[in-house]
Amino acid sequence: MPTRNVKIQDQLEDFTPRKITQEGTEKTVHISGQGPAVIVMCEMPGISPHVARFARWVRDAGFTVYMPSLFGQDGVIQSAEDGAKIFQHACVSAEFRAFSGNGASPVTKWLRALAKQAHSECGGKGVGAIGMCFTGNFALSMTLEPAVIAPVLSQPSLPMDDPAAIESPKDEIDAIRTRLEADDLTVLAYRFEGDKFCMAQRFAAYEQALGDRFEGHVLPDNAANKDTPPFTKTHVTTPHSVVTTHLIDQEIQPTIKARNEILAFFTNRLTNKQR
Numbered sequence: 360m361p362t363r364n365v366k367i368q369d370q371l372e373d374f375t376p377r378k379i380t381q382e383g384t385e386k387t388v389h390i391s392g393q394g395p396a397v398i399v400m401c402e403m404p405g406i407s408p409h410v411a412r413f414a415r416w417v418r419d420a421g422f423t424v425y426m427p428s429l430f431g432q433d434g435v436i437q438s439a440e441d442g443a444k445i446f447q448h449a450c451v452s453a454e455f456r457a458f459s460g461n462g463a464s465p466v467t468k469w470l471r472a473l474a475k476q477a478h479s480e481c482g483g484k485g486v487g488a489i490g491m492c493f494t495g496n497f498a499l500s501m502t503l504e505p506a507v508i509a510p511v512l513s514q515p516s517l518p519m520d521d522p523a524a525i526e527s528p529k530d531e532i533d534a535i536r537t538r539l540e541a542d543d544l545t546v547l548a549y550r551f552e553g554d555k556f557c558m559a560q561r562f563a564a565y566e567q568a569l570g571d572r573f574e575g576h577v578l579p580d581n582a583a584n585k586d587t588p589p590f591t592k593t594h595v596t597t598p599h600s601v602v603t604t605h606l607i608d609q610e611i612q613p614t615i616k617a618r619n620e621i622l623a624f625f626t627n628r629l630t631n632k633q634r
Contacts, residue, residue: 395483405431442590
Protein backbone atom coordinates (compact mmCIF):
# COMPACT_ATOMS: atom_id res chain seq x y z
CA MET A 360 0.00 0.00 0.00
CA PRO A 361 1.18 3.61 -0.54
CA THR A 362 3.26 5.16 2.21
CA ARG A 363 1.22 7.56 4.35
CA ASN A 364 2.50 10.76 5.84
CA VAL A 365 2.54 10.21 9.62
CA LYS A 366 3.03 13.93 10.20
CA ILE A 367 -0.56 14.79 9.31
CA GLN A 368 -3.89 13.72 10.79
CA ASP A 369 -4.98 10.22 9.83
CA GLN A 370 -8.61 9.99 8.74
CA LEU A 371 -8.68 6.22 9.35
CA GLU A 372 -10.98 5.99 6.33
CA ASP A 373 -9.86 2.41 5.61
CA PHE A 374 -11.09 1.28 9.03
CA THR A 375 -14.72 0.68 10.00
CA PRO A 376 -15.58 2.24 13.36
CA ARG A 377 -17.93 0.08 15.43
CA LYS A 378 -19.51 0.74 18.78
CA ILE A 379 -18.88 -2.36 20.87
CA THR A 380 -20.27 -2.88 24.36
CA GLN A 381 -18.52 -5.24 26.77
CA GLU A 382 -18.72 -5.38 30.56
CA GLY A 383 -21.42 -2.70 30.42
CA THR A 384 -19.13 -0.18 28.69
CA GLU A 385 -19.30 1.01 25.09
CA LYS A 386 -16.15 1.86 23.16
CA THR A 387 -15.36 2.61 19.54
CA VAL A 388 -13.26 -0.05 17.86
CA HIS A 389 -11.68 0.58 14.45
CA ILE A 390 -11.71 -2.62 12.40
CA SER A 391 -10.00 -3.45 9.11
CA GLY A 392 -8.76 -6.49 7.23
CA GLN A 393 -9.46 -10.19 6.89
CA GLY A 394 -8.10 -13.23 8.66
CA PRO A 395 -7.50 -14.04 12.33
CA ALA A 396 -8.01 -11.17 14.75
CA VAL A 397 -5.26 -9.06 16.31
CA ILE A 398 -6.07 -6.49 18.97
CA VAL A 399 -3.84 -3.41 18.52
CA MET A 400 -3.85 -1.21 21.63
CA CYS A 401 -2.63 2.35 21.30
CA GLU A 402 0.08 4.08 23.30
CA MET A 403 -0.12 7.54 24.81
CA PRO A 404 -1.66 9.87 23.79
CA GLY A 405 -4.01 7.77 21.60
CA ILE A 406 -4.47 6.31 18.12
CA SER A 407 -1.88 8.48 16.39
CA PRO A 408 -0.93 8.21 12.70
CA HIS A 409 2.07 6.14 13.85
CA VAL A 410 -0.15 3.67 15.71
CA ALA A 411 -2.49 3.48 12.69
CA ARG A 412 0.50 2.79 10.44
CA PHE A 413 1.48 -0.18 12.57
CA ALA A 414 -2.13 -1.42 12.57
CA ARG A 415 -2.11 -1.34 8.76
CA TRP A 416 1.09 -3.37 8.68
CA VAL A 417 -0.65 -5.99 10.81
CA ARG A 418 -3.72 -5.91 8.58
CA ASP A 419 -1.65 -6.20 5.39
CA ALA A 420 0.14 -9.23 6.86
CA GLY A 421 -3.18 -11.08 6.71
CA PHE A 422 -5.12 -10.22 9.84
CA THR A 423 -8.29 -8.48 10.96
CA VAL A 424 -7.22 -5.58 13.14
CA TYR A 425 -9.39 -4.53 16.08
CA MET A 426 -8.04 -1.19 17.30
CA PRO A 427 -10.01 0.08 20.32
CA SER A 428 -10.16 3.77 21.16
CA LEU A 429 -8.97 3.83 24.77
CA PHE A 430 -7.99 7.49 25.20
CA GLY A 431 -7.31 10.61 23.15
CA GLN A 432 -8.71 11.63 19.77
CA ASP A 433 -8.45 9.01 17.05
CA GLY A 434 -6.09 9.83 14.18
CA VAL A 435 -4.94 13.13 15.69
CA ILE A 436 -1.38 14.32 16.26
CA GLN A 437 -1.64 15.77 19.74
CA SER A 438 0.27 18.83 20.88
CA ALA A 439 2.60 18.36 23.83
CA GLU A 440 0.11 20.15 26.08
CA ASP A 441 -3.00 18.24 24.96
CA GLY A 442 -1.14 14.94 25.06
CA ALA A 443 -0.08 15.64 28.65
CA LYS A 444 -3.71 16.32 29.61
CA ILE A 445 -4.78 12.98 28.10
CA PHE A 446 -2.04 11.21 30.04
CA GLN A 447 -3.01 12.92 33.30
CA HIS A 448 -6.67 12.02 32.80
CA ALA A 449 -5.82 8.37 32.14
CA CYS A 450 -3.72 8.24 35.31
CA VAL A 451 -6.75 9.08 37.47
CA SER A 452 -9.34 7.21 35.39
CA ALA A 453 -11.11 4.27 37.02
CA GLU A 454 -10.28 2.16 33.94
CA PHE A 455 -6.51 2.31 34.42
CA ARG A 456 -4.12 1.58 37.27
CA ALA A 457 -1.01 3.61 36.53
CA PHE A 458 0.76 3.12 39.86
CA SER A 459 2.10 0.16 41.81
CA GLY A 460 0.03 -1.67 44.39
CA ASN A 461 -3.27 -1.05 42.61
CA GLY A 462 -3.48 -4.29 40.62
CA ALA A 463 -4.29 -4.79 36.95
CA SER A 464 -6.16 -2.11 35.05
CA PRO A 465 -9.94 -2.83 35.03
CA VAL A 466 -10.07 -2.10 31.29
CA THR A 467 -8.30 -5.43 30.69
CA LYS A 468 -11.59 -7.21 31.48
CA TRP A 469 -13.20 -5.24 28.64
CA LEU A 470 -10.29 -6.11 26.35
CA ARG A 471 -10.52 -9.82 27.16
CA ALA A 472 -14.22 -9.73 26.25
CA LEU A 473 -13.33 -7.94 23.01
CA ALA A 474 -10.80 -10.66 22.18
CA LYS A 475 -13.41 -13.35 22.77
CA GLN A 476 -15.84 -11.56 20.45
CA ALA A 477 -13.17 -10.97 17.81
CA HIS A 478 -12.30 -14.67 17.82
CA SER A 479 -15.94 -15.63 17.35
CA GLU A 480 -16.22 -13.19 14.43
CA CYS A 481 -12.94 -14.01 12.69
CA GLY A 482 -12.31 -17.63 13.60
CA GLY A 483 -8.86 -19.16 13.29
CA LYS A 484 -6.64 -20.64 15.98
CA GLY A 485 -6.96 -17.66 18.27
CA VAL A 486 -6.31 -13.95 18.72
CA GLY A 487 -3.14 -11.87 18.85
CA ALA A 488 -2.75 -8.79 21.03
CA ILE A 489 -0.16 -6.06 21.25
CA GLY A 490 -0.01 -3.37 23.91
CA MET A 491 2.28 -0.35 23.76
CA CYS A 492 3.61 1.87 26.55
CA PHE A 493 0.64 2.61 28.86
CA THR A 494 -1.20 -0.44 27.45
CA GLY A 495 1.89 -2.66 27.19
CA ASN A 496 1.05 -5.04 30.02
CA PHE A 497 -2.59 -5.27 28.92
CA ALA A 498 -1.62 -7.87 26.31
CA LEU A 499 -0.28 -10.06 29.11
CA SER A 500 -3.43 -9.68 31.23
CA MET A 501 -5.47 -10.59 28.16
CA THR A 502 -3.98 -14.09 28.08
CA LEU A 503 -6.45 -14.97 30.84
CA GLU A 504 -8.92 -15.12 27.94
CA PRO A 505 -8.39 -18.52 26.25
CA ALA A 506 -8.77 -17.01 22.78
CA VAL A 507 -5.59 -14.93 23.20
CA ILE A 508 -2.60 -16.99 22.10
CA ALA A 509 -0.10 -14.43 20.74
CA PRO A 510 0.65 -11.63 23.27
CA VAL A 511 3.19 -8.88 22.51
CA LEU A 512 4.37 -6.30 25.03
CA SER A 513 5.98 -3.24 23.44
CA GLN A 514 7.74 -1.06 26.04
CA PRO A 515 5.27 -1.90 28.87
CA SER A 516 5.38 1.17 31.11
CA LEU A 517 3.06 0.47 34.04
CA PRO A 518 3.34 0.87 36.94
CA MET A 519 4.81 4.32 36.44
CA ASP A 520 6.28 4.59 39.95
CA ASP A 521 8.22 1.31 40.22
CA PRO A 522 10.56 0.32 37.36
CA ALA A 523 11.03 -3.18 38.80
CA ALA A 524 7.32 -3.97 39.11
CA ILE A 525 4.75 -5.59 36.82
CA GLU A 526 1.22 -4.19 36.64
CA SER A 527 -0.30 -7.66 37.05
CA PRO A 528 -0.68 -8.71 40.71
CA LYS A 529 0.81 -12.02 41.88
CA ASP A 530 -2.40 -14.04 41.60
CA GLU A 531 -2.87 -12.88 38.03
CA ILE A 532 0.76 -13.61 37.14
CA ASP A 533 0.43 -17.10 38.65
CA ALA A 534 -2.68 -17.78 36.58
CA ILE A 535 -0.99 -16.42 33.45
CA ARG A 536 2.12 -18.56 34.01
CA THR A 537 -0.07 -21.65 34.41
CA ARG A 538 -1.94 -20.81 31.21
CA LEU A 539 1.29 -20.17 29.23
CA GLU A 540 2.71 -23.50 30.34
CA ALA A 541 -0.48 -25.45 29.70
CA ASP A 542 -0.93 -24.10 26.16
CA ASP A 543 2.78 -23.78 25.28
CA LEU A 544 2.55 -20.01 24.72
CA THR A 545 5.28 -17.38 24.54
CA VAL A 546 5.16 -13.70 25.44
CA LEU A 547 7.12 -11.48 23.05
CA ALA A 548 8.43 -8.16 24.42
CA TYR A 549 10.48 -5.19 23.18
CA ARG A 550 12.17 -2.14 24.69
CA PHE A 551 15.00 0.27 23.96
CA GLU A 552 18.08 -0.06 26.14
CA GLY A 553 17.90 3.45 27.60
CA ASP A 554 14.13 3.73 27.92
CA LYS A 555 13.35 5.54 31.19
CA PHE A 556 9.72 4.35 31.17
CA CYS A 557 10.45 0.66 30.58
CA MET A 558 13.78 -0.08 32.20
CA ALA A 559 15.89 -3.22 32.44
CA GLN A 560 14.44 -3.96 35.89
CA ARG A 561 10.99 -4.45 34.39
CA PHE A 562 12.15 -7.01 31.86
CA ALA A 563 14.04 -8.75 34.66
CA ALA A 564 10.79 -8.91 36.65
CA TYR A 565 8.98 -10.42 33.67
CA GLU A 566 11.75 -12.98 33.22
CA GLN A 567 11.55 -13.95 36.88
CA ALA A 568 7.75 -14.19 36.79
CA LEU A 569 7.35 -16.00 33.47
CA GLY A 570 10.61 -17.87 33.03
CA ASP A 571 11.38 -19.08 29.53
CA ARG A 572 7.83 -18.15 28.47
CA PHE A 573 9.07 -14.55 28.29
CA GLU A 574 11.12 -13.59 25.24
CA GLY A 575 12.49 -10.09 25.72
CA HIS A 576 14.30 -8.09 23.04
CA VAL A 577 16.33 -4.95 23.75
CA LEU A 578 17.16 -2.51 20.95
CA PRO A 579 20.11 -0.09 21.05
CA ASP A 580 19.23 3.55 21.61
CA ASN A 581 20.92 4.61 18.38
CA ALA A 582 18.29 2.61 16.47
CA ALA A 583 15.56 5.09 17.47
CA ASN A 584 14.06 7.68 15.15
CA LYS A 585 14.84 11.22 16.32
CA ASP A 586 12.15 12.92 14.21
CA THR A 587 9.20 12.51 16.56
CA PRO A 588 5.82 14.25 17.06
CA PRO A 589 5.32 17.03 19.66
CA PHE A 590 4.13 14.89 22.58
CA THR A 591 6.99 12.44 22.20
CA LYS A 592 9.61 15.12 21.64
CA THR A 593 8.58 17.00 24.79
CA HIS A 594 7.61 14.25 27.24
CA VAL A 595 9.41 11.11 26.05
CA THR A 596 13.04 12.15 26.11
CA THR A 597 14.61 8.70 25.72
CA PRO A 598 14.04 6.11 22.97
CA HIS A 599 10.74 4.39 23.77
CA SER A 600 8.18 3.53 21.08
CA VAL A 601 9.67 0.56 19.23
CA VAL A 602 7.09 0.09 16.44
CA THR A 603 5.56 3.59 16.27
CA THR A 604 7.14 7.01 16.78
CA HIS A 605 10.72 5.81 17.29
CA LEU A 606 10.58 3.33 14.40
CA ILE A 607 12.77 4.16 11.40
CA ASP A 608 10.92 2.98 8.31
CA GLN A 609 13.89 1.55 6.42
CA GLU A 610 14.40 -2.15 5.85
CA ILE A 611 17.90 -2.30 7.35
CA GLN A 612 16.80 -0.78 10.66
CA PRO A 613 16.52 -2.72 13.95
CA THR A 614 13.04 -1.30 14.51
CA ILE A 615 11.85 -2.74 11.20
CA LYS A 616 13.42 -6.05 12.19
CA ALA A 617 11.38 -5.89 15.41
CA ARG A 618 8.21 -5.12 13.46
CA ASN A 619 8.86 -8.06 11.14
CA GLU A 620 9.46 -10.37 14.11
CA ILE A 621 6.12 -9.34 15.60
CA LEU A 622 4.29 -9.92 12.32
CA ALA A 623 5.98 -13.32 11.98
CA PHE A 624 4.98 -14.15 15.57
CA PHE A 625 1.34 -13.43 14.75
CA THR A 626 1.56 -15.43 11.53
CA ASN A 627 3.19 -18.45 13.17
CA ARG A 628 0.81 -18.51 16.13
CA LEU A 629 -2.49 -17.60 14.46
CA THR A 630 -2.28 -19.22 11.02
CA ASN A 631 -1.01 -22.35 9.35
CA LYS A 632 1.66 -20.35 7.53
CA GLN A 633 5.28 -19.85 8.57
CA ARG A 634 7.31 -16.66 8.22
